[in-house]
Amino acid sequence: MKLREYEAKNVLKEAGIPVPAGFLIRSTDELPPYLDALGDDFVLKAQVDVGGRGKAGGILMAGKADGTKVAKELFGRQIKGLPVKEILAEQRLDIQHEYYLSITVDRSSKQPLILFTDEGGVDIEITAKEHPEAIRKAIANPLIRDIPLFKLRELIGTAPKEIGPIINKLYRIFIEKDALLAEINPLVTTPRGIFAADAKLIIDDNALGRQGFKVNRDFTDREREAEKHGFSYVELNGTIGVIGNGAGLTMSTLDLIEFYGGKAANFLDVGGGAESERVMNAVRLVGSVPSVKVIVVNLLGGITKCDEVAKGIIAASIPQKVIVRLAGTHEAEGRAMLLEKGYEMLDTMDLVVKKAVEVAA
Amino acid sequence: MIYGDKKTGVLVQGATGKQGEFHIGLMNSYARQVGGRGVIAGVTPGKGGKEVHGVPVYNTVKEAMRDHDISASVIFVPAAAAADSIMEEANAGIQTIVAITEHIPVHDTMKAVAYAKMEGCTVIGPNCPGLLSPGEVKMGIMPAGLFSRGNVGVISRSGTLTYEVVDELTRAGIGQSTVIGIGGDPVIGQTFVDVLERFKSDQQTKAVVIIGEVGGNLEEEGAKSTDLPLVSYIAGISAPPDKRMGHAGAIVEGGEGDSRAKIARLKKMGVPVASRPSEIPAMVRDLFKGHC
Numbered sequence: 001m002k003l004r005e006y007e008a009k010n011v012l013k014e015a016g017i018p019v020p021a022g023f024l025i026r027s028t029d030e031l032p033p034y035l036d037a038l039g040d041d042f043v044l045k046a047q048v049d050v051g052g053r054g055k056a057g058g059i060l061m062a063g064k065a066d067g068t069k070v071a072k073e074l075f076g077r078q079i080k081g082l083p084v085k086e087i088l089a090e091q092r093l094d095i096q097h098e099y100y101l102s103i104t105v106d107r108s109s110k111q112p113l114i115l116f117t118d119e120g121g122v123d124i125e126i127t128a129k130e131h132p133e134a135i136r137k138a139i140a141n142p143l144i145r146d147i148p149l150f151k152l153r154e155l156i157g158t159a160p161k162e163i164g165p166i167i168n169k170l171y172r173i174f175i176e177k178d179a180l181l182a183e184i185n186p187l188v189t190t191p192r193g194i195f196a197a198d199a200k201l202i203i204d205d206n207a208l209g210r211q212g213f214k215v216n217r218d219f220t221d222r223e224r225e226a227e228k229h230g231f232s233y234v235e236l237n238g239t240i241g242v243i244g245n246g247a248g249l250t251m252s253t254l255d256l257i258e259f260y261g262g263k264a265a266n267f268l269d270v271g272g273g274a275e276s277e278r279v280m281n282a283v284r285l286v287g288s289v290p291s292v293k294v295i296v297v298n299l300l301g302g303i304t305k306c307d308e309v310a311k312g313i314i315a316a317s318i319p320q321k322v323i324v325r326l327a328g329t330h331e332a333e334g335r336a337m338l339l340e341k342g343y344e345m346l347d348t349m350d351l352v353v354k355k356a357v358e359v360a361a
Numbered sequence: 362m363i364y365g366d367k368k369t370g371v372l373v374q375g376a377t378g379k380q381g382e383f384h385i386g387l388m389n390s391y392a393r394q395v396g397g398r399g400v401i402a403g404v405t406p407g408k409g410g411k412e413v414h415g416v417p418v419y420n421t422v423k424e425a426m427r428d429h430d431i432s433a434s435v436i437f438v439p440a441a442a443a444a445d446s447i448m449e450e451a452n453a454g455i456q457t458i459v460a461i462t463e464h465i466p467v468h469d470t471m472k473a474v475a476y477a478k479m480e481g482c483t484v485i486g487p488n489c490p491g492l493l494s495p496g497e498v499k500m501g502i503m504p505a506g507l508f509s510r511g512n513v514g515v516i517s518r519s520g521t522l523t524y525e526v527v528d529e530l531t532r533a534g535i536g537q538s539t540v541i542g543i544g545g546d547p548v549i550g551q552t553f554v555d556v557l558e559r560f561k562s563d564q565q566t567k568a569v570v571i572i573g574e575v576g577g578n579l580e581e582e583g584a585k586s587t588d589l590p591l592v593s594y595i596a597g598i599s600a601p602p603d604k605r606m607g608h609a610g611a612i613v614e615g616g617e618g619d620s621r622a623k624i625a626r627l628k629k630m631g632v633p634v635a636s637r638p639s640e641i642p643a644m645v646r647d648l649f650k651g652h653c
Binding site: 105107141142143175178180181205206207210232234244250251255256258264267269301327328348349350 | 440441464476517519520522575594599604606607638
């Protein structure tokens with residue numbers, strides 16, 4: 001889960017990384033008390049959960065005189081379709097130089113990877129393409145508490161050495177907050193010292209419980225329902241509902257729909273050993289998506305009991321057509337139950353998907 | 362076989378849990394079928410002295426190791442304790458650990474994998490179905506009925522999708538040497554590179570099927586690292602960016618891991634990529650015509 005900018009900056013501040021003086025407001029009326037502290041020039045930043053909000057008009061400059069007017073304007077805007085409910089009002093920094101610093105989980109080395117460049121303020125992907133030599137990298141050993149000094153020296157190069165302790169502090173945050181990404185871009189030098197001008201923290205979903213973070217607040221009702229049942233669920237915008245067991249098989253079913261010229265409405269992984277009630281809940285959930293015309297159920301695996309699955313599909317009794325591919329134990333019983341109720345059951349995933357694409361067309 | 366055979370003595374951690382108990386039964390019925398040793402000991406703290414399907418249960422891994430000749434293990438313990446189980450086993454001298462457990466925080470996995478490496482131990486998974494070498498050994502939860510013995514290795518980030526592909530191969534008369542699920546998490550102990558290295562030194566394996574998915578670039582790194590004949594299939598071409606598709610590792614992040622780009626890179630390296638699972642057997646047969 002990605003933290004909002006003000007949440008990420010609070011985490012940085014607590015860890016001793018300087019951030020610009022800032023105040024979170026939830027309405028225009030909340031701004032005036034902060035105007036003195038914000039000074040003559042400040043920035044208003046919409047706290048919305050989308051990337052590229054600057055270009056989408058989510059960041060506005062303001063001053064003492066027009067502050068409330070600009071805040072009112074920003075609260076009235078939609079940023080990439082999302083309403084602005086929170087604004088971070090932040091002091092403007094007198095920037096001398098911008099650096100980039102991030103820590104990620106490196107899949108190849110199976111360890112944390114620290115990236116630092118003297119060219120901050122730009123997307124790291126752009127730097128990686130245009131000046132890959134400008135990016136300095138270090139792998140951190142997860143069994144050692146701090147990053148060894150020699151690695152910090154290699155990372156920093158000719159940049160101010162005061163950045164060293166900031167890298168170590170960000171590394172502590174990365175470890176202690178179970179982050180998948182901890183990024184400061186830009187990290188800036190000013191006459192008043194070094195500041196994290198913008199910050200991004202993504203917390204591992206599997207660690208939200210022990211970190212005490214509330215699971216994603218921006219769930220739709222159906223996503224919340226899926227979360228309650230323990231389904232992996234992603235909503236897309238097609239007409240064919242998909243229920244599978246296992247992430248890979250479900251994804252592959254989605255791809256096959258595209259291969260045959262259809263459009264999937266969702267991804268739903270019911271998980272292993274699906275009992276009848278779980279299957280019923282899954283079918284009802286997908287059936288409740290207004291755009292869904294037909295549902296493909298693709299369940300495979302040694303321990304999936306086909307009669308249980310059949311019971312669940314029948315109990316869901318939704319108006320849309322449900323086309324089933326089932327392989328596992330008690331296959332004959334499951335098939336007989338479905339056929340008796342008039343459901344279609346086909347032998348391969350190619351066949352069910354092809355059929356569903358026909359029905360949806 | 363590359364991680365174990367009939368002679369491999371297996372330990373199960375989390376032996377008295379629902380999952381552990383169920384799969385000890387299945388692993389040992391497979392062992393009886395092929396004449397292997399199978400699961401010979403279990404561990405659950407506080408349940409020492411019990412038996413599960415006739416398998417003795419111990420409180421600690423060290424106690425089990427004292428009484429039995431064990432070289433591999435399968436872990437079913439819950440996510441909060443799983444990383445600790447990996448480290449306990451590595452420390453006790455187990456050589457190969459299969460971690461089935463899902464939802465282990467990535468930082469725990471990074472630590473456990475680094476610790477195991479320090480102890481000279483190999484970790485497969487987490488969040489994986491384990492491995493099966495037909496006719497030799499089953500360490501994990503794969504449905505044995507779909508498999509047949511042969512010369513094709515299979516490496517996959519998925520569970521059920523692997524069964525789908527194995528089923529297709531078996532129906533087409535193409536047997537498997539070892540089928541291994543390396544796990545759906547961003548950090549896993551054995552990557553494609555590691556497993557391909559094992560397959561390279563395995564006499565039985567003549568070609569390998571790589572089943573990948575959206576997220577990261579471990580598939581390409583694997584393909585680059587070997588000269589074994591490969592066929593690949595990548596799931597997730599219809600996955601939208603920044604959405605996690607079930608597996609913690611199945612996500613396009615920072616412009617990296619997009620399935621289409623991955624497929625293009627694999628094709629550029631000369632690896633044939635199937636556009637759906639049912640195309641894989643014919644592509645494997647083409648490989649054998651060309652190379653073997």
